[in-house]
Amino acid sequence: MNLLTPFTLGSLTLSNRVVMAPLTRRRAGEGKLPTALMANYYAQRAGAGLIISEATEVDPRSIPDAPSRPGLFNAAQAQAWARVADEVHRAGGRIFVQLSHLGRASHPLLLVKGEQPVAPSAIAGKGVAFTREGPLPFPVPRALDIAEICDVIDQFAVAALLAREAGFDGVEIHAANGYLIDQFIRSGSNRRTDAYGGPVENRTRLLLEVTEAVAALWGVDRVGVRLSPWSDFNGMSDEDPLHTFCYAAEALDQIGIAYLHLVEPAGQTPGLSPVLRQKFGGALIVAGGYGHETAEAAIEDGTTDLVAFGEGFIANPDLPERFRLGLPLNTADRSTFYAGGATGYTDYPYLDAHQVLQ
Ligand SMILES: Cc1cc2nc3c(=O)[nH]c(=O)nc-3n(C[C@H](O)[C@H](O)[C@H](O)COP(=O)(O)O)c2cc1C
Known part of the structure; x- marks a missing residue:
């Protein structure tokens, strides 16, 4: 039952490793x-040892549409997030905010004045942006100049400061799944010839500068980074993931952040988690298709310290309690993932007393 034992993450004690x-x-x-509905959704899931919020936009050029991904680039958003953090804390939970910049995985309809999305290089991602006119293919982005890269680092720093005001317990930097920082890291999307492109030391520069800026505001023990070495989501690729991500893990270790969060499908072969564990001294979280047994096994054999669950938490607000009692899980309804409203969001059933007593 290692999964349900407490874990010390930096300066925080988590009640379990889920x-x-x-x-x-x-x-x-x-x-x-x-919104209040979002506060309710997260508070329902406060039994997690740690909640990491949905990707939250740092780019102030994002249009203020609704319903949409949330932002954290102004005081009103910080105030609204404060209610979420407060309700999670009152329910006994801990919550980090995941800070994200879409980069090329965007569309002019998602940016004020119809601006062109930005990226390390003018190479379009593969996939669609969800706009008010429906899903539309990602267009060819505009390459950021050096001054604009400094602005991006500032945007992450501003969001990190607002996250403190909102009362979050820490910050996770989204460097995974084909969004802006990942676009810089991986060779398939970064063809720059300046200090932010070419060798891995340059491709990871944005990641490391953002991490240092956020850690300067929060302290290293309240900062984590999410990476997805294998994912081709949003049209991503890298010529040498082992070299790229070992370098990134070692450099993040030098900064001394609290955790590395690796999207690596359960059973991935070859797996990078055992290698990166040698390179990175902080805690490791893995995510990707884990169930109760595979998560227990990964903690037991030392592959990881904590395991993150996605669909499991969408459908089971009381997921750790279900694991504890060995009871069945609800199945997630994928048709409501992005559907808006309470259906498929805050109405998944908790365990009832009848099931518990059986
Ligand atoms: C509906 C949905 C939304 C997601 N949103 C994000 C996100 O905002 N940020 C992120 O890093 N990963 C996101 N992911 C990936 C999950 O965090 C997780 O890595 C993935 O679902 C695999 O874990 P699972 O098999 O336990 O669901 C999302 C996944 C799903 C299904």
Whole structure:
């Protein structure tokens, strides 16, 4: 039952090692403000040792549409997030905010004045942006200049400061799944010839500068980074994932952040988690298709310290308790993942007393 034992993460004591994975649900209100419904959804899941919020936009050029992904680039958003953090804390939970910049995985209809999405290089991602006119293919982005890269680092720093005001317990930097920082890290999307492109030391520069800026505001023990070495989501690729991500893990170890969060499918072969564990001295979280037994085994054999669950937490607000009692799980309804409203969001049933007594 290692999964359900407490864990010391930096300066925090978590009640168990079951992490709620970051999950975009597109239910923020006008102005990209978190809503009371969102506060309720997260508070329902406060039995997780740690909740990581859905990807939260740092780019102030994001249009204030609703329903949408939430933002954290102004005081109103910080105030609205404060209610979420407060309700999670009152329910006994801990919550980090996941800070994200879409980069090329965006569309002019998602940016004020119809601006072009930005990226390390003018190479389009593969996939669609969800706009008011429906899903539309990602267009060719515009390459950021050096001054604009400094602005991006500032945007993460501003969001990190607002996250403190909101009362979060820490910050996770989203460097996974084909969004802006990942676009810099991986060779398939970064063809720059300046200090932010070419060798891995340059491709990881944005990741490390953002991490240092956020850690300067929070302290290293309240900062984590999410990476997805294998994922081709959003059209990502890298010529040498082992080399790229070993370098990133060692550099993040030098900064001394609290955790590395690796999206690596359960049973992935070859797996990077055992290698990165040698390179990184902080805690490791893995995510990707884990169930109760595979999560227990991964902790037992030392592969990881904590395991994050995505769909499991969407469908089971009381997931750790179900694990504890060995009781069946609800199945997630994928048709409501991004559907807006309470259906498929806050109405998944808790265990009832009848099931518990059986
Ligand atoms: C609806 C949905 C939304 C997601 N949103 C995010 C996100 O905002 N940020 C992120 O890093 N990963 C996101 N993911 C990936 C999950 O965090 C997780 O890595 C993935 O679901 C695999 O874990 P699972 O098999 O336990 O669901 C999302 C996944 C789903 C299903």
